[in-house]
Amino acid sequence: xxxxxxxxxxxxxxxxxxxxxxxxxxxxxxxxxxxxxxxxxxxxxxxxxxxxxxxxxxxxxxxxxxxxxxxxxxxxxxxxxxxxxxxxxxxxxxxxxxxxxxxxxxxxxxxxxxxxxxxxxxxxxxxxxxxxxxxxxxxxxxxxxxxxxxxxxxxxxxxxxxxxxxxxxxxxxxxxxxxxxxxxxxxxxxxxxxxxxxxxxxxxxxxxxxxxxxxxxxxxxxxxxxxxxxxxxxxxxxxxxxxxxxxxxxxxxxxxxxxxxxxxxxxxxxxxxxxxxxxxxxxxxxxxxxxxxxxxxxxxxxxxxxxxxxxxxxxxxxxxxxxxxxxxxxxxxxxxxxxxxxxxxxxxxxxxxxxxxxxxxxxxxxxxxxxxxxxxxxxxxxxxxxxxxxxxxxxxxxxxxxxxxxxxxxxxxxxxxxxxxxxxxxxxxxxxxxxxxxxxxxxxxxxxxxxxxxxxxxxxxxxxxxxxxxxxxxxxxxxxxxxxxxxxxxxxxxxxxxxxxxxxxxxxxxxxxxxxxxxxxxxxxxxxxxxxxxxxxxxxxxxxxxxxxxxxxxxxxxxxxxxxx
Amino acid sequence: xxxxxxxxxxxxxxxxxxxxxxxxxxxxxxxxxxxxxxxxxxxxxxxxxxxxxxxxxxxxxxxxxxxxxxxxxxxxxxxxxxxxxxxxxxxxxxxxxxxxxxxxxxxxxxxxxxxxxxxxxxxxxxxxxxxxxxxxxxxxxxxxxxxxxxxxxxxxxxxxxxxxxxxxxxxxxxxxxxxx
Numbered sequence: 001x002x003x004x005x006x007x008x009x010x011x012x013x014x015x016x017x018x019x020x021x022x023x024x025x026x027x028x029x030x031x032x033x034x035x036x037x038x039x040x041x042x043x044x045x046x047x048x049x050x051x052x053x054x055x056x057x058x059x060x061x062x063x064x065x066x067x068x069x070x071x072x073x074x075x076x077x078x079x080x081x082x083x084x085x086x087x088x089x090x091x092x093x094x095x096x097x098x099x100x101x102x103x104x105x106x107x108x109x110x111x112x113x114x115x116x117x118x119x120x121x122x123x124x125x126x127x128x129x130x131x132x133x134x135x136x137x138x139x140x141x142x143x144x145x146x147x148x149x150x151x152x153x154x155x156x157x158x159x160x161x162x163x164x165x166x167x168x169x170x171x172x173x174x175x176x177x178x179x180x181x182x183x184x185x186x187x188x189x190x191x192x193x194x195x196x197x198x199x200x201x202x203x204x205x206x207x208x209x210x211x212x213x214x215x216x217x218x219x220x221x222x223x224x225x226x227x228x229x230x231x232x233x234x235x236x237x238x239x240x241x242x243x244x245x246x247x248x249x250x251x252x253x254x255x256x257x258x259x260x261x262x263x264x265x266x267x268x269x270x271x272x273x274x275x276x277x278x279x280x281x282x283x284x285x286x287x288x289x290x291x292x293x294x295x296x297x298x299x300x301x302x303x304x305x306x307x308x309x310x311x312x313x314x315x316x317x318x319x320x321x322x323x324x325x326x327x328x329x330x331x332x333x334x335x336x337x338x339x340x341x342x343x344x345x346x347x348x349x350x351x352x353x354x355x356x357x358x359x360x361x362x363x364x365x366x367x368x369x370x371x372x373x374x375x376x377x378x379x380x381x382x383x384x385x386x387x388x389x390x391x392x393x394x395x396x397x398x399x400x401x402x403x404x405x406x407x408x409x410x411x412x413x414x415x416x417x418x419x420x421x422x423x424x425x426x427x428x429x430x431x432x433x434x435x436x437x438x439x440x441x442x443x444x445x446x447x448x449x450x451x452x453x454x455x456x457x458x459x460x461x462x463x464x465x466x467x468x469x470x471x472x473x474x475x476x477x478x479x480x481x482x483x484x485x486x487x488x489x490x491x492x493x494x495x496x497x498x499x500x501x502x503x504x505x506x507x508x509x510x511x512x513x514x515x516x517x518x519x520x521x522x523x524x525x526x527x528x529x530x531x532x533x534x535x536x537x538x539x540x541x542x543x544x545x546x547x548x549x550x551x552x553x554x555x556x557x558x559x560x561x562x563x564x565x
Numbered sequence: 566x567x568x569x570x571x572x573x574x575x576x577x578x579x580x581x582x583x584x585x586x587x588x589x590x591x592x593x594x595x596x597x598x599x600x601x602x603x604x605x606x607x608x609x610x611x612x613x614x615x616x617x618x619x620x621x622x623x624x625x626x627x628x629x630x631x632x633x634x635x636x637x638x639x640x641x642x643x644x645x646x647x648x649x650x651x652x653x654x655x656x657x658x659x660x661x662x663x664x665x666x667x668x669x670x671x672x673x674x675x676x677x678x679x680x681x682x683x684x685x686x687x688x689x690x691x692x693x694x695x696x697x698x699x700x701x702x703x704x705x706x707x708x709x710x711x712x713x714x715x716x717x718x719x720x721x722x723x724x725x726x727x728x729x730x731x732x733x734x735x736x737x738x739x740x741x742x743x744x745x
Contacts, residue, residue, distance in 0.1 A: 126734075130637035130690045131667040160742050163664070205742065240653045240667050436600045 010099045015106055018146045027058055027092035027103055030277045036105050039114065039427040041121075041229045042051035042181035046285045048190060050182050053121075055143065056092035057113040059104040061085035089113050112149040122152065124159040124204055126176045127229075134231030137242040137347050138556055140179065140492035154463050157415045159204055167197075170236050171225060175207050178232035184208070184224035186220050190288060191372075194218040208232070219370065222290045226276055237294065238274045247273055250479035251533065254292040255285075255340060257369075258377040259553060260273050260468030260535075261288040265296065265460055265479040272296035272460060272480060280534050282555055298458055299480070301444040305455035306485035317487060317495065319456070324415070324437040324452045324505050325499035332412040334402055336419045337390050339365065339379025341489070342464030343473070346381065347388040347520070348493035348505070349417050355502025356415070363424045364395035374451065375469055376549040383467035386543055386554035387522050394546055398425030406430045413437065417493070418456070420444040456489040463509055465528065467538065469550045474535035475528065614698035619683045621699040622674055622722030624714070625692075631662050631731065632718070633693035636669035640685035640694055648678035649685060664735045673713040676702050692728075695721065 006024035014027075014034050023031045028038045029045065041053035063081040064073040075082040083102050089109060102111065122144065129135045161175035180199065185208070189195040196214045199206050210216055216224065225233045247266035252275070254261035263283035266274045275296055276289035300305075308315050310323035333356040335347040353360040362385050365378035385391045403426050405411040411434060414421065418440035421431060430447070436450040447453050461482035465475040482488075494507035505511040513528045522538045540559075550558055605612060614620070627633050654670030656663055661683055685694045699720060704710045712720070736742035 130639070131635045131665070135637070157737060160738050163738070164666075240636075242653070243642070246638070246644060311741050427714075 010097055012097045012099075012101045012103060013120045014103045021097055023097070025097050027060070027095045027097065028056055030097050031092070031105055035119050037205065038092045038105055039139075039147055040093060041139055041179055042183060044183050044186075044227055046191070046287075047183060047186045047227075049094045050186060051091050051094040053089060053179065053181050054116065056119050057089040057110060057117070058092045058095070059085060059107055059110060060090050061097060061102045062098070063100050063102075100349070101405060111147070114143075115149045118144055118148040119153070121179050122148070123154050124176070125179070126158065128177075132177065132231040133234045133239055134177075134228070137229060139229035153296045160541065161207055163549075165209075166236075167210050167233070168221050171216050172234045172236050172239060173208060174232050174234070178208050179230050180206050180208070181229055183227045183229070185322040186234060187220075187224055188216065188218075191223070192218050192220040193218075194199060197224075198484075219291055219374070220287060221290045223277070223287045224292055226286070233530060235274070241270060245376050248479070249381050250477050251278060252460065252476040252479060253380065253474050254288055255295060255380040255466075256289065256292045256378065257367075257375045258380060258382060258469040258550060259373050259375045259556070260380060260472065260474050261373050261467055262441050262474065263288060263292065264532075267479045270480045272299060282456060282534055283468065283470070283474075284373055284554065287373060287554075289370075291374070296460060298442070299460055301442060304483065305443055305447065305453060306483050308455065308487075309487065311451055311454045317492075320452050320454050321492075321495045321499050324454075324496055327413045327437060327451060328356045328415065328500055330412060331357075332410060334361060334405065334411045334414050335359070336361045336363065336399065336402070336414060336421065336424075337385060337418040338418040339382045339385060339395065340364065341381065341384075341417055342459075342462075342476075343381065343384040343388060343467060344464050344509060344516070345417065345489045345493060346385050347512060347516055348392045348490060348497065349387055349388040351497050351502055351504075352415065352493055352500070353390070355497050355500040359405075360390050361399055362391050362395035363396040363399060366397055366549045369553060371552060372554050375553055375556070376468065376551060380468070381466040383469070383471055383543075384465075386546075387467055387471075387538065388516070388520060394548065400425055402426065406433055415496075416440065416450075419446075421446045422449075439489065439496075441486070454492050455486040456492055457486050461486070462488055465531065468535075469540045469548070469556055471540035473523075473526065473531065473538055475531045567615075587626055588624075608701075614700070618698050618700070618710070619696040621676065621681075621702060621712075621720060622679065622685055622694055622696050622717075624672060624717040625695055625721040625724040626718065628723060628725060629729075630723070630734070632671050633691050633724070634672065635665060635667045635691055635693070636672070637690060639688045639690065643684045643688045644738070645682060646678040646680050646686065648675045649673070650675070662731070664729050664738060668731070669714060672717060674712045674717065676710045676712060678708060679701075692724065692726065695724065697721065716730055
């Protein structure tokens, strides 16, 4: 969908403040523009309007005109056109602004309405905040504080509903906490296209359930947990692990595929507890796939590398770099870069390949796209390798070309930056024929065969950037410190380049970006620190001829499809 | 500057013999010999602790032996010297208290850090943590000074309150909506 460059603006008055907003905006969004919070539960900016929670009630009125003559009726007291207020409150979410509309969000009537709605919502709510995982990010808590009356008049027995229903493999439902906002139902139907949820029974006995014989098992099920305004839907992975107020939020990028969904990593004292999506209307709206939320487990995986080794013995970084340089100086070196490395690392990988005068390879990972937030290219940063010049054509899905070189005896040493060579198609015999320098995070058959192993950091432990399928440059930040023994990739690459007599930088982001600015035309005017949170779209015309594997997905159309459309 | 010369009076006979002063001192001594004792043979004898005394923080059970803490971690959050560490956990489905869902897996209070401020007791929504009458803790190592969950329950014992909040919740759950 292409937005018109200049959306038609209408002027409305919200609590006495005049504001120009795009036509078709609803009152909640218009009020947000003037900094007024209209409380709501069922409304979600990326879902259809249901209008069933009644929390966003506002008063609205239009300037009055004489029915017969269409003459405006003036108010003699103020000298302005009289406002005809609708005598009943309206819901803000389903009210689109109209020119001249007047809105009250803070009047005594509205205050009373909110108190009333809050009282009804809390009648059957269990108030088990101490054990509820939503506590701290619960709209019901926030709005009970902001708009509730502070005490309960309800002395009768509360309703009893199922407390621990497993809706799917990753989602747990507590029906007593549910406020029947239907966000999860609408999400499953409209975004995930897996219409399995619904309400049964009537009135205060209404209950959220899964269709008999089905379960909420699609790869987007955990988004229902994110959008649940209360603690009804909880993630089985995060359930009872940590209270959210202890967690530090760090902006990151999903590394599952070239979509580059924006994420927030929640950590405490160097331990990551969960990953949730971060809103970016150009990339992933407010969603992300469930599969991307468990990637933090790689940080503490059993095969995580934490010890530097050279020639089978534990070594210092200097020793390992010297040993690697010794191997690489023999000539006949190939460098295997990674589509999972950041732009900065790929740039240094290219420098490394130049320093050893070897060919650079990249391992392609092509899967099936789901048309939403997982694309066919499962490397988060294939475009980065193109932009930095590490590769000039799309990577093959295995390293058979490199295998042929080894068999022909033209490659004696391989420097692998994070890629498992045996998983990428090289046989054990081929690996035995070459000396391997492995710079990466996790152990594998390749590290077992490697002469030099230098442990580095995962995406959660360093700063950097990726370029997604739209050629959007997006940065990720360090959420937790790396384990003892692991060294920043940039430092390792830089030391190695320096040891081989190549063009080294200072081994930090700042100096790498200085070189990137100077040497990569697409990034000439980009500063890392000033990259907007929503990313920066780069000029992709230079690679228009390549046939990328991605199909259509959320906010993305392949260039070929766009041209024909 | 002017000086004033003070005349030092000569001692009287009684003062020179020193006997009245000795007798005065002996009077005080003998008075205390026969008076009831003010001090205690600490640590063998211990003072009576008044109710409401804020000693070592402890965890308590309810009269039915259910651990009251649901590991909401509010005490951990409020603790000014960060003496409390909790690892929350889920109550096993086969437990009689499965309806409470959550209980601490680990609960440590570092008594080297604790300042006995009582904020943990004040903030606890389940009345599970209480500062009780133990006022003196000692140990041979730093590890010994960290009270773990088992030790905290040993110190805490049972609170004779009669709320039975969660038992009522369970009874309502079993009765279902037909009881209305």
